[in-house]
Amino acid sequence: xxxxxxxGSHVSVSEGALVLLRCNYSSSVxxxxxxxxxxxxxxxxxxxxxxSAATLVKGINGFEAEFKKSETSFHLTxxxxxxSDAAEYFCAVSGSNDYKLSFGAGTTVTxxx
Amino acid sequence: xxxxxxxxxxxxxxxxxxxxxxxxxxDFQATTMFWYRQFPKKSLxxxxxxxxxxxxxxxxxxxxxxxxxxxxxxTLSTLTVTSAHPEDSSFYICSARDxxxxxxxxxxxxGTRLSIL
Numbered sequence: 246x247x248x249x250x251x252x253g254s255h256v257s258v259s260e261g262a263l264v265l266l267r268c269n270y271s272s273s274v275x276x277x278x279x280x281x282x283x284x285x286x287x288x289x290x291x292x293x294x295x296x297s298a299a300t301l302v303k304g305i306n307g308f309e310a311e312f313k314k315s316e317t318s319f320h321l322t323x324x325x326x327x328x329s330d331a332a333e334y335f336c337a338v339s340g341s342n343d344y345k346l347s348f349g350a351g352t353t354v355t356x357x358x
Numbered sequence: 359x360x361x362x363x364x365x366x367x368x369x370x371x372x373x374x375x376x377x378x379x380x381x382x383x384x385d386f387q388a389t390t391m392f393w394y395r396q397f398p399k400k401s402l403x404x405x406x407x408x409x410x411x412x413x414x415x416x417x418x419x420x421x422x423x424x425x426x427x428x429x430x431x432x433t434l435s436t437l438t439v440t441s442a443h444p445e446d447s448s449f450y451i452c453s454a455r456d457x458x459x460x461x462x463x464x465x466x467x468x469g470t471r472l473s474i475l
Binding site for chain 1: 362364390392400401404417434449451461463464465467469
C-alpha cells in the first residue's frame, strides 16, 4: 500500500520568495510520485512526476521536486513565488503495479504582495 | 498536453433527480478512468475505477447502485448519480490514465459542482 503525508496544511510566502512544500511517502514498491495543483472550482493540473528516471524533476510553471529515497521525501520547490501560484497543492503516490493515486491532504499556498 | 473534458461544470437540481456527468479524454485513449469526490477544504476521495468494456470497481463504502458508472468507449466514461439527495451535493472530479506516458499519470477534468436542493 502507498500513502503520502504533506507537512503543513497552509503555507504563506511573500511574492518573490522561495516556495517549499513538503511531502513524504510510504510505499512497499518503487513508487511513482506526482505533484498536482488545484485552483478554486477547478480540477487538478499535473505539475510534475517522478518515475525513477531522474531524482530531480522539473515541472511546469517553474516548479521542481527532488526524490530522496533515504528520506522518503518528494518536496516541491519554486525559487520565486508569483501571485498566480496561490492555489491548493496535492502530492500523490501510485505503485508500478497499481496505478491508483493516493493523495495527501493538500497544502494551501497564499502569496503576499 | 493531455486534455480531459468534464461536463457539465455545474448542476443544480431537485431532490430525487438523476444526474449524469460525462468525462472525455480528448487527445488520448483511456482504458481506465477514475471518479473522485471532493468535500470542501478536503483532499480527493476515490469513488470508483471505471474500466472500458467491463464493470467499474467501487471503493469500500461507495454505493454502486447509487453511483452508476458506464465506460462504453476508450474516450468516454459517465457517472450517474441516481435519485440524488442533498447529501450527494459535492464536487465530483474525473480523471483518465494516460497509458502512453511513463508513470501513467492521471489527467483530470475540471470537475462538476453538484447541488441538490
